[in-house]
Amino acid sequence: ATVEDYLQKIKEKAHLNAFIEVYSEEALAKARELDTLSSSKGKLHGVVIGIKDVICYKDHTLTASSEILKGFTSIFSATAVERLLEEGAIIIGRLNCDEFAMGSTNENSAYGKVLNAADETRISGGSSGGSAVAVQAGLCMVSLGSDTGGSVRQPADFCGIIGLKPTYGRISRYGLIAYASSFDQIGVFSINIPDAALLLEVMAGTDDFDSTVASQPVPAYSKEMETGKKYRIAYFNEALSHPGLDPAISAAIQNKLEDWKKDGHTVEEVHFDLLDYIVPAYYILTTAEATSNLSRYDGVKYGYRAKNDINNLESFYKQNRSEGFGWEVKRRIMLGNFVLSSGYYDAYFTQAQKVRRILTNQLSLIFKDFDFVCLPNSPSVAFKIGEKMDDPVAMYIADIYTVMANLTGVPAISPPVYPS
Numbered sequence: 441a442t443v444e445d446y447l448q449k450i451k452e453k454a455h456l457n458a459f460i461e462v463y464s465e466e467a468l469a470k471a472r473e474l475d476t477l478s479s480s481k482g483k484l485h486g487v488v489i490g491i492k493d494v495i496c497y498k499d500h501t502l503t504a505s506s507e508i509l510k511g512f513t514s515i516f517s518a519t520a521v522e523r524l525l526e527e528g529a530i531i532i533g534r535l536n537c538d539e540f541a542m543g544s545t546n547e548n549s550a551y552g553k554v555l556n557a558a559d560e561t562r563i564s565g566g567s568s569g570g571s572a573v574a575v576q577a578g579l580c581m582v583s584l585g586s587d588t589g590g591s592v593r594q595p596a597d598f599c600g601i602i603g604l605k606p607t608y609g610r611i612s613r614y615g616l617i618a619y620a621s622s623f624d625q626i627g628v629f630s631i632n633i634p635d636a637a638l639l640l641e642v643m644a645g646t647d648d649f650d651s652t653v654a655s656q657p658v659p660a661y662s663k664e665m666e667t668g669k670k671y672r673i674a675y676f677n678e679a680l681s682h683p684g685l686d687p688a689i690s691a692a693i694q695n696k697l698e699d700w701k702k703d704g705h706t707v708e709e710v711h712f713d714l715l716d717y718i719v720p721a722y723y724i725l726t727t728a729e730a731t732s733n734l735s736r737y738d739g740v741k742y743g744y745r746a747k748n749d750i751n752n753l754e755s756f757y758k759q760n761r762s763e764g765f766g767w768e769v770k771r772r773i774m775l776g777n778f779v780l781s782s783g784y785y786d787a788y789f790t791q792a793q794k795v796r797r798i799l800t801n802q803l804s805l806i807f808k809d810f811d812f813v814c815l816p817n818s819p820s821v822a823f824k825i826g827e828k829m830d831d832p833v834a835m836y837i838a839d840i841y842t843v844m845a846n847l848t849g850v851p852a853i854s855p856p857v858y859p860s
């Protein structure tokens with residue numbers, strides 16, 4: 441399909457609310473420019489990509505779906521975006537998400553919710569809901585999201601597409617708005633594995649602007665898609681028989697494990713008793729990092745500034761932040777300040793760091809004997825819009841399966857699994 445076709449489709453599906461902004465003229469101009477190239481075509485020649493509203497694109501608005509950043513224009517592009525452009529990609533627009541990537545439904549957005557294209561009464565998942573629906577509904581070929589605790593994998597799952605969270609440090613975070621810096625990674629949404637592999641290959645690799653990027657050479661992922669290799673796959677019974685998990689999802693995964701066995705892969709149960717510690721550790725550490733990362737939004741340097749006459753600095757900050765941030769972001773800033781406060785620091789923050797270390801050690805042991813750990817993505821399928829809005833704790837607990845990959849830094853992919 442051509443850029444025109446995508447623009448037409450985006451118009452037709454505007455009610456899904458996946459795109460916040462569409463770069464129509466620019467995308468068309470880029471397509472015309474690419475058409476004149478006869479040689480030196482890039483690996484992503486003409487690939488139409490949407491990007492989550494937390495990734496910088498030079499001279500374009502960037503808001504993290506927050507009132508506090510409305511009107512902010514980025515003066516540089518994220519390294520990941522630069523690399524896509526160098527290979528001939530066309531960036532078609534900016535995609536809706538939960539404010540500062542905090543959430544699991546895309547309902548915490550200053551631009552409103554995103555509808556799941558498979559059933560418009562249901563949530564898209566989040567926080568990268570716009571990125572998931574844009575690919576699901578065919579509004580772009582592939583899209584970028586960010587994954588701090590499942591925000592690529594869970595919405596991909598809810599929309600029936602592929603979501604890839606690379607290893608921590610595989611893709612530069614330069615130009616990605618920080619939520620929790622030691623967890624955040626840019627990830628990819630696609631409808632097939634080769635597309636995800638190609639995008640990863642283009643974006644990965646060292647970057648002078650992000651010292652946490654791994655120095656290992658980047659394999660040609662798109663060419664190393666072996667078929668026929670037999671893998672060793674671990675699963676945790678504690679996860680599959682968890683009382684919170686929808687039995688239909690558990691059954692679908694067990695069927696998949698059986699299929700893999702029949703295909704000659706090794707599938708074995710591994711005992712894992714740390715499941716209950718994962719969500720608390722994740723929310724303590726990510727809110728602590730978020731509190732610090734979000735302190736820069738004070739109304740002076742970027743975006744929103746309150747209108748009233750204010751005569752002292754403290755009430756100036758207070759008013760800008762009170763009016764600029766949404767409820768979920770404020771809740772997390774308060775939680776983060778609490779777990780870092782003197783008197784509670786050791787009880788919460790230090791303990792959670794220890795849990796993170798124990799999890800990492802345990803997972804390294806498992807990966808000595810296995811290539812993959814198979815876990816559910818989410819305890820349920822996409823639920824109805826509004827259904828869980830007033831129960832933030834239930835929403836947090838639903839992150840039980842995805843956050844381990846970010847706590848330990850391992851890569852994770854969410855392919856669709858259908859009940860058989």
Ligand code: GLN
Nearest residue numbers: 541543587588589590591
């Ligand atoms: N649902 C998780 C959270 O709210 C994941 C967020 C993310 O990965 N950005 O923190």
